[in-house]
Amino acid sequence: AAVRDALGSLDGLVLEPVGQRILKNIEAPIEVLRIRLGEPGREDFLEQRRLGVAVLPFTDPSGEVAGYLADGLADDLIAGLARFRTLAVMGRGATFHYRGAAVDPRRVAADLGVGFVVRGTCVAEGAALRIGIELVAAGTGPVLWAERFEGTASDLLATQDTIVERVVAALAGRIAAAGQADSIRRRPASPEAFDLVLQGIFHAHQTEPAATATALRLFDEALALEPDYPLALAWQALMQLRRWGWAPTGGGDLQPVLERARRAAALDPGDGWCQLVLGQVAMYAGDLDLAAVHHKRATALNPFDAHILALRSPLAVYLGKPEEGVLLIERALRLDPFPPPWYASNHGLALYAARRYAEAAAAYAAAAMPQTGVLAGLAASLARLGDAAGARQAAARLMAREPHFRVDVFMTMRPFREAADRRHLREGLRLAGLPG
Template identity: 40%
Template sequence: MNGPQSYDFDRFRLRTAQHELLRDGQPVALEPKAFALLSQLLEHRGELMGRDALLDMVWGHRFVTPGVLSRSVAQLRKALGDDSEHPRYIQTVHALGYRFIAPVTCSDETSPPAMAQAPIATRSNDRDEIDGDEAVTLSPAAADGVTVPVAVLPFANMSGDPEQAYFSDGITEDIITELSRWRSLAVRSRAASFRFRGVAVDVQQVARELQVRFIVEGSVRRMGDRVRITAQLIDAEAGSHVWAEKYDRALADVFTVQDEVVHTIVSTLVGRVRARGEEGTRRRPPASLAAYECVLKGNALPWDDPEAAAEAAQLFEQAIALDARYALAHSLLAGMRYGVWYDAPIGCDDALDEGHALALRALELDPNESTCHSLYAQVCHLRREFDLCSLHIRRAVELNPTNQWNAADMGMMLIYLGQADEALAWFQRARDIDPYFSVPWYWREYGLAYLLLHRYDEAVAMFNHLPGRAYRICALKAACHALRGDEELARLHAGRCLATRPGFSIAHFLAKTPFRNPEDAALLAEGMSRAGLPD
């Protein structure tokens, strides 16, 4: 390539400078080698590219088997929605190679590649002060101050027990969370960093892919009642180690070690940081390591599976029994309780009341934990306390503005507060922070926002990210297709909803999904009714 290129084909755009593939403006997750392979196929579009040539272009002089190329092609086809038997994009020429066959428009990327930046919520004009002799390249995109882009790679589990991986993952996640509290840092998300878990990495290549200058990596080794944590900070641009440290402590001191790691990284990275209210914004760690492990295990379970959700609830209950002042455990258990309420009969609010009490207790225990505010906001929404919902979801974003979950939660709450147009910006912000953020409820709520704005084609595009047949998703799909005039698809999804949930009714759905704006509820009810769902 002569320079940064942009390739447009069908509904896709590939931008080489930003290292991103977009579908209808939304990022599509691709492994680095699959992205490089697609770039080569697009550059040589229409040409038959031999397998050996592609292996050399993408994998260079490394020894790899031909099967690696086949797997990358399969990944591309999955990402593009292509079919090897009837290809629209990538044609296989048997025993010879591959050809990109779709029409492509190519243009130069005239603007220089910008450092990817997690958006920062607007605040007052106070700024973090940075001292130091070393010049640091900073992103200009922050709304309220300069920021240093940094990624924390998954700390390696050196315990020799694969079952302990959740512990090293949890340490990594907590370091990411604590670093994210510093407004002078733009910390890449867990989903972005954890793509490199368990593999040998070229730090400079990772830095290019994540568009950061600094990389944090390390390891965790548990030895009986002791833990050894190693951490190092790497300046990928200079190719040098800035700092490295080893901590060998009793397990009971693990949270003190974690705080020391975060403090040292930050002070090394940006000099003396004058942060207002540093002590006030630091999360209080649980007193019990066993309670902490229960939360890690519960968080790792798939909550959309009923058995896993029940197990997670038990783990959060156990965490509270071990540490009665563990705010996050109370908050997460609140989420499990109001999840049960969704399927309860109208008027049976015991589970919601219990969730409210737990969420309120979490806030009392730790008013500076953003997750506690976010989950309390969601409980307030379900209780139709809309003003409290708005207050606490905004507080969650203020406390941790680079948390993609907070941004997505904000989008979700704004829908029910009657501000679907503003919700779209927050859903996009969540993906700006984390291009790999793709939990099912995110796409469901994103689609609902478009539906309420009468932008039905865009709503369908969001719902299409959801392959499952959960009754709430099917009901929304049915309503959307009905409102856009596609009766056949509306009836199809209505049937799927009723097959999954025979007792479904529009009244029950709306009772469990409160809208501040009655017109929003009426539109959704109209769509479901047109689709044939029972009142």
């Protein structure tokens, strides 16, 4: 603040925030400012657009490569590129919308508002695996950089590191190349553990109980091979948190899950996903202040990760800041215009807490997979709007899905700090006719 005050008074100087950094021996992230001459204008906006990157799903013309390997390669590129704060990298949901489609990169760039598109192929020939990757400029569609990588599937670990490094090097004129080796997510020593985690993440994205059970088994197997693999620990903790949320009687003790998430974040403090998961578990364990610290660290590490922003939204609501929650989820939706189904629940919760009931009902109604939280929120929103028939219908759908649903149990898993905010949701659910 003292530096800002001293420099901010000088004519012609503008201090621009460029994100936060985590420094050794300092717990809270430190805000970093950039000095520039003159006011930012249209050229700054255009430069941000030019620095947007979309990574398309890799295609498999041979039909022989396992889907999770191709998906994992694209995911890893997204994660690696997102760590560079000068790049606005589109989220997984935005680009995986194009899976299996033969699309012109210029169309993708126009749809998503980015300046660069990364696309690639994975082709299996017997035991060999051949990967081709291109970096395409949005304006006229020229290929700025292309490379081929060959090896066996067991070489995937080293191959993915090389690909991420070379894509980053291809953008060296537009990003700071210094420290790029540190930008790549920490790898396990065991290629088998890496393969199991890729498979687990593939199932974790599907959200159903059976898929969650499969994901947990795969993460357990990975950790049996490499007990200190941070990403496996973080995903295991997240799946255990998801299963806790499904428990009909209130979930139980989250302390073991919290300790697992702490361990993941301690093993790799520079991984935004590990920080996010620790924040999520801390939030539902009732430690909202700890959750806020790690959510902010996650954003400082990966400021363009839509999932991080979307998952921060409920914490803002539980802290009594619903409008901030709305801003976070809506920013996530701008970064990821084709989001996974759970975004709708977080969007609806923030809008309901902000007393924007019509918008909340619309957000809940748009959910592709209406699960318990979505149907409960829809019922409460319609009840607040005075639509008794609609509220009863949503409540009936919920009870058909969850015959043992009770409002009091549901509320134990909603860690509102303020009693008035908790009461606002509870009364809406009961107004809709839900039991308990």
